[in-house]
Amino acid sequence: GAGVSQSPRYKVAKRGQDVALRCDPISGHVSLFWYQQALGQGPEFLTYFQNEAQLDKSGLPSDRFFAERPEGSVSTLKIQRTQQEDSAVYLCASSLGTGNFHEQYFGPGTRLTVT
Amino acid sequence: AQSVSQHNHHVILSEAASLELGCNYSYGGTVNLFWYVQYPGQHLQLLLKYFSGDPLVKGIKGFEAEFIKSKFSFNLRKPSVQWSDTAEYFCAVNPNTGFQKLVFGTGTRLLVSP
Numbered sequence: 001g002a003g004v005s006q007s008p009r010y011k012v013a014k015r016g017q018d019v020a021l022r023c024d025p026i027s028g029h030v031s032l033f034w035y036q037q038a039l040g041q042g043p044e045f046l047t048y049f050q051n052e053a054q055l056d057k058s059g060l061p062s063d064r065f066f067a068e069r070p071e072g073s074v075s076t077l078k079i080q081r082t083q084q085e086d087s088a089v090y091l092c093a094s095s096l097g098t099g100n101f102h103e104q105y106f107g108p109g110t111r112l113t114v115t
Numbered sequence: 116a117q118s119v120s121q122h123n124h125h126v127i128l129s130e131a132a133s134l135e136l137g138c139n140y141s142y143g144g145t146v147n148l149f150w151y152v153q154y155p156g157q158h159l160q161l162l163l164k165y166f167s168g169d170p171l172v173k174g175i176k177g178f179e180a181e182f183i184k185s186k187f188s189f190n191l192r193k194p195s196v197q198w199s200d201t202a203e204y205f206c207a208v209n210p211n212t213g214f215q216k217l218v219f220g221t222g223t224r225l226l227v228s229p
Contacts, residue, residue, distance in 0.1 A: 003158070004158075031215060033215070033216065033217075035217075035219075040221070040222075041221055041222075042119075042121075042205050042207075042219030042220050042221050042222050043159070043205075043217070043219045044219070045216040045217065045218065048214055048215070048216055055214060056214050056216060059216075091159070093159075095215060098215070099215075100147050100166070100209055100211060100215055101147075101166055102215065103161050103164070104161075104215065104217065106151075106158045106159040106160070107158060108158050109158075
């Protein structure tokens with residue numbers, strides 16, 4: 001079956017531009033996560049949705065980062081006024097339920113390069 | 116600060132050698148533990164997980180991990196590696212705070228030479 005998909009796969013932005021990254025989770029998955037993976041590091045948690053509700057945004061690094069999931073399926077991560085330190089791979093993951101025993105399925109990521 | 120540590124950043128082995136990758140975490144209380152793998156050009160995928168019960172857990176492709184609570188460790192092992200095990204391996208912890216968010220280590224790049 002279809003896995004988690006993300007688009008675009010690669011994005012180059014000039015410093016100061018706004019970007020929008022899309023995540024299509026596995027159909028029927030309640031939970032959706034965004035992670036940021038800098039070069040040579042492990043993924044770092046950004047935010048978590050349960051259906052359309054954003055229950056945890058403690059990992060968003062600044063108020064330039066905004067995420068939404070208005071209908072409880074597709075999610076968009078928006079970064080305003082991009083900075084060079086925003087260059088990273090942005091990973092989306094989804095899981096079927098809300099319990100800790102549910103496996104997170106990861107997408108291929110969007111590689112953002114800010115020049 | 117609470118964290119997950121993977122001490123081996125790069126490991127090079129010959130085929131048939133045994134593998135052990137270290138993972139230590141600094142969270143107190145109950146935690147859920149995971150190992151994820153990322154093969155070249157592919158997505159992160161789950162190798163194995165520990166929630167409770169037998170501290171020795173078996174995962175896919177012959178991998179296993181042992182949870183040692185007193186050492187805050189969850190080391191990954193495989194008795195005999197294959198060239199196809201070349202990948203990056205990430206240890207992750209869910210601090211069991213109510214949500215499923217994962218805290219990852221920095222990863223270990225494994226290269227298996229044929």
